[in-house]
Structure formats: structure tokens, C-alpha cells
Amino acid sequence: MTTSPVTVTVTGAAGQIGYALLFRIGAGQLLGPDTPVRLRLLEIPQAVQAAEGVAMELDDCAFPLLDGVDVSDDPRTAFDGANVALLVGARPRGKGMERADLLEANGGIFGPQGRAINDVAADDVRVLVVGNPANTNALIAASSAPDVPRSRFTAMTRLDHNRALSQVARRAGVPVAQVRRLSIWGNHSASQYPDLFHAQVGDRPGSDLAADRGWLTDDFIPTVAKRGAAIIEARGASSQASAANAAIDHVRDWYAGTPEGDWTSAGIWSTGEYGVPEGLISSFPVTSDGRDWSVVEGLEIDPFSRERIDASVAELLEEREAVRALGLV
């Protein structure tokens, strides 16, 4: 076991995803069974008491790998020395709230959090934004942290990726472990594009399945892209456990590296790959070498995929324009 614990800061710690996430981190599922973890929980003042209750329960689990839990309502305290920052807390869209209001309210959260990360987090900090709108919130945080490399700010599209894996496995009648090289492109929103064309599904190329255009366009793509809404409809609550699971998958793969011959999906800072404008946080097919994400190179994008990637990227551009107009990036 390494001796120095890794500091993991989780925002929105008293929320639903926080409750599904923190106990798995305490159990060692984020960074593996050899890495002790120190948790720092950030909440708004009204929810600090609830976060303290979660911290009490974490104590009561007596996790051998958990080196301590601190609760704070001050970003500069909570991100102090953070090696991993999971930005889960966000402002949900309220009744009658316009999109610009939502972006502005989240700017008020992710701007200061980005600045605090810039000033007090560890030099090797890696950030995953879960709170919606995740891509643009990540853009705001990254833009507020000029001293931290942009590549350290990521947005979660791993839940979309995992959803796509399961849909494809079911369709093809193979175990989910036999589906590889799926890709989510663009925004974590209904405009995202789950791409099957480069996948391997059991012993078949994904393009075989994609040849059924009726299924692809009327079933697969909308099922994945609208899954969040379907979960809310079915459960009366959003996808908390699967979102927490995806956050664990994202960070675990970032540190451990993606498996040979496979890739995953993550929202990362575009440097212009596949025609996605530089400076957007867009989902791409990515690999990790244990330190950095890299966009998978050399994929051929046919007109069907191009149109859908461009539509989702256009939405990201609109969101960036909106937060630019508000002076947030």
C-alpha cells in the first residue's frame, strides 16, 4: 500500500449522486485497493449538516482505506491539496428558468470552484465535472483556472457510453464485455451522438448492426441520448447510482489506463480533433495512458456520423457563446 493518501474532493456531497458515490470511494473502488483516500466534502451552507451526517456514516463503515473525511462550505478549504476533484453539485433547472439563467447560476458555482482549484489544489489535480450542463460547466471551471492545464478538466459522458454498451450488447445478444470501441461524441445532452460504426460487437463489426438504419436512428441513438429522461420518468428520480458508477469508471480508467485494444468516452478539451473547434469540452473516443487522455486518431467519419457530431458540437458552441456573453469564459 502506498503511504500517502490521495485527496479526493467531492462537491454536492449531500446530494443523491454523492450518496451513491462516496461509499464506493471509501471502499477503494476509485483508485484501487492499494491507495488510501482522504475525502473532502463540499456543500452549500444549508446542506453542510446533511454532509456531516454522510461523513458520520462513512466513519461507521470503518473503511480500511479511508484516511479521513472533512466537510466544508468553503471551496478554498475543500479543494486544498485535492488530487482528484469530482464536481457533482450543480444548480438544477428551476421552474420557468431560461437556459441563460441556468448557465449563469452554474457560472456562479463553477467559476469560483475553478478559481479555488487553480489556487489551492495539488499540482497534479484531475477534475471530473458531473453536474449539468456538464460540458459547459467544465469549460467554465477550466477557464477560471489558468494555471492548471486544460487537459485536466473533463466532463462526464461515461454514463452515456455505458448506456450505449448495454443497448448494443442486448441488441446483439452478447455479454456487455464483448462490446468494444463505442464512442460518444459531443455534448452530454439529448444531442449527443453514440457512434457504433467503429465498434466491435462479439465477432461482428458494429457497422453490421448499424446497417439496420431504422433501429439505429429510431431506437439506438434516441434510447441512449434520452435515457436520463427515461430513468426520471420510471423512477421519479434521476440516474444516481449509474451516474456515480460512471464517475468511478471515468476516474479509475484515467488513473489505471484504458485496456489495450479498447477505448472509452469522455468530455475533454478539444484541440481541434475531428473538426471540433478548439476550446470546447466535447466528448470524444479516448484512451488513457494513466496520466493523460488522448483522442483516438484516424477514425473515418462518414456523412451519417458527421451530421450528428456537427449538430451536437453546434449546441456546445451555442452554450459557449451564451457563457461568453455572460463573461464566464
Ligand SMILES: NC(=O)C1=CN([C@@H]2O[C@H](COP(=O)(O)OP(=O)(O)OC[C@H]3O[C@@H](n4cnc5c(N)ncnc54)[C@H](O)[C@@H]3O)[C@@H](O)[C@H]2O)C=CC1
Ligand atoms: N454527467 C452526467 O452523466 C450526469 C449528471 N447529472 C447531474 O449531476 C448533478 C447532481 O445530481 P444529484 O446528486 O442527483 O443532485 P442533488 O440535487 O441530489 O444534489 C446536488 C447537491 O449539490 C449541492 N450543491 C449545489 N450547489 C453547490 C455548490 N456550489 N457547492 C457544493 N455543493 C453544491 C446541493 O446542495 C445538493 O446537495 C445534477 O446537475 C445532475 O443533473 C446527473 C446524472 C448524470
Ligand SMILES: O=C([O-])CC(=O)C(=O)O
Ligand atoms: O438530467 C439529469 O439530471 C440526468 C442526466 O444527466 C442523465 O441521466 O444523463
